[in-house]
Amino acid sequence: MRRTFSDDFLWGASTAAHQVEGNNLNSDWWLIEQGPYGLERSGDADDSYHRYAEDMGLLADSGLNSYRFSIEWARIEPSPGEFSLAELAHYRRMIDTAKQLGLTPVVTLHHFTHPAWFEQQGAWLGDGAVNAFARYVAFAAQILHDVDWVCTINEPNMVAVMHGMRLRAAHGEQLDTSALAAPDESIGQVLIEAHRRAVEILHARTSAKVGMTISSQAQTAAPGAEAKLVEVRYVWEDMYLEGCRGDDFVGIQAYSTQTVDESGLVPHQPSPDDTLVGLPYRPDALGIAIRHAHEFLDGPPILVTENGIATHDDDRRIAYTRAALEHLHDAIEDGVDVRGYLHWSALDNFEWGRWEPTFGLVAVDRETFERHPKPSLGWLGSIARAKALDSK
Numbered sequence: 001m002r003r004t005f006s007d008d009f010l011w012g013a014s015t016a017a018h019q020v021e022g023n024n025l026n027s028d029w030w031l032i033e034q035g036p037y038g039l040e041r042s043g044d045a046d047d048s049y050h051r052y053a054e055d056m057g058l059l060a061d062s063g064l065n066s067y068r069f070s071i072e073w074a075r076i077e078p079s080p081g082e083f084s085l086a087e088l089a090h091y092r093r094m095i096d097t098a099k100q101l102g103l104t105p106v107v108t109l110h111h112f113t114h115p116a117w118f119e120q121q122g123a124w125l126g127d128g129a130v131n132a133f134a135r136y137v138a139f140a141a142q143i144l145h146d147v148d149w150v151c152t153i154n155e156p157n158m159v160a161v162m163h164g165m166r167l168r169a170a171h172g173e174q175l176d177t178s179a180l181a182a183p184d185e186s187i188g189q190v191l192i193e194a195h196r197r198a199v200e201i202l203h204a205r206t207s208a209k210v211g212m213t214i215s216s217q218a219q220t221a222a223p224g225a226e227a228k229l230v231e232v233r234y235v236w237e238d239m240y241l242e243g244c245r246g247d248d249f250v251g252i253q254a255y256s257t258q259t260v261d262e263s264g265l266v267p268h269q270p271s272p273d274d275t276l277v278g279l280p281y282r283p284d285a286l287g288i289a290i291r292h293a294h295e296f297l298d299g300p301p302i303l304v305t306e307n308g309i310a311t312h313d314d315d316r317r318i319a320y321t322r323a324a325l326e327h328l329h330d331a332i333e334d335g336v337d338v339r340g341y342l343h344w345s346a347l348d349n350f351e352w353g354r355w356e357p358t359f360g361l362v363a364v365d366r367e368t369f370e371r372h373p374k375p376s377l378g379w380l381g382s383i384a385r386a387k388a389l390d391s392k
């Protein structure tokens with residue numbers, strides 16, 4: 001069977017600055033890595049700060065036509081109100097390089113990290129947080145005039161989880177680290193406000209399609225728990241989708257699923273099938289996620305800004321991605337407006353405190369920084385070239 005995709009469908013891969021660049025010294029995460037949490041360090045990461053042209057070249061050579069990356073606020077504004085024109089020029093060179101290689105750049109302005117000074121001011125709950133973000137966005141807009149796709153904030157719902165957990169730990173609370181706490185609603189509200197301000201600024205200064213990317217848990221109801229699902233999903237996801245209403249597109253990111261029963265989220269029982277980040281192997285998550293966003297927001301354009309699997313077995317990566325794309329195509333056939341698929345991740349990278357979970361289409365030797373494309377890169381690139389997925 002042959003599943004075909006539209007000619008202008010974006011096929012690409014995603015990264016985030018802190019996870020691949022290396023030496024993001026002025027960021028909150030650099031400090032967190034040195035804190036009491038027992039995390040591995042990002043260090044030089046993949047040195048993509050210097051090697052981005054090589055990385056983008058690998059994607060373009062494979063047949064992909066898009067690259068999603070983030071620009072780093074902590075580099076662009078190392079002290080409050082003090083902006084670096086040289087760092088801005090660096091990110092403009094990345095945009096130019098992508099375009100020269102035939103890759104449509106999808107630029108994220110905030111992917112989990114912010115400047116250390118912003119953290120010291122209370123981060124998203126500090127006075128003037130939204131104004132500070134807006135000032136950065138206005139400065140960054142100078143290099144985005146001819147960028148078609150801009151994501152303001154990556155996964156505000158996950159930022160509200162992580163920032164919330166950190167705040168509670170700082171207040172001496174013993175955290176249960178076996179599961180993520182629900183997103184902190186007050187942090188979430190500020191992030192949505194920051195997104196709305198960024199949309200206004202970017203619409204006034206660029207011609208980009210502007211959206212936010214949402215982490216979908218692809219939650220489903222156990223029999224009889226439909227009402228509870230609506231309640232739980234609002235806190236985790238729908239509040240943030242609500243914040244995207246009216247946007248040019250919504251970025252959807254999905255990896256796995258979660259069941260909700262009458263008492264709430266059902267804890268996942270570990271299984272040998274789990275991925276390297278302990279998630280159930282559920283390639284159907286993507287279809288559930290995009291169908292829900294489509295229904296909830298009444299049909300906005302959707303860009304899959306992340307989907308992938310942490311595994312050492314590249315055949316498994318291909319099998320997962322193939323199944324995810326089949327679900328994606330089924331949703332398109334059913335009328336969901338999906339504009340592209342950006343795989344997480346282009347490179348094996350720093351998985352927020354751990355190096356072991358490898359999501360990349362390309363492996364990286366962390367001493368020589370040599371890149372080793374995996375078969376999955378060529379496989380995904382060939383689908384992009386054919387604009388079609390063939391299955392038995």
Ligand code: BGC
Pocket residue numbers: 016019154155158215253277306344351352359
């Ligand atoms: C994030 C990425 C992360 C990925 C895999 C997403 O939540 O945006 O930064 O590496 O999931 O865990």
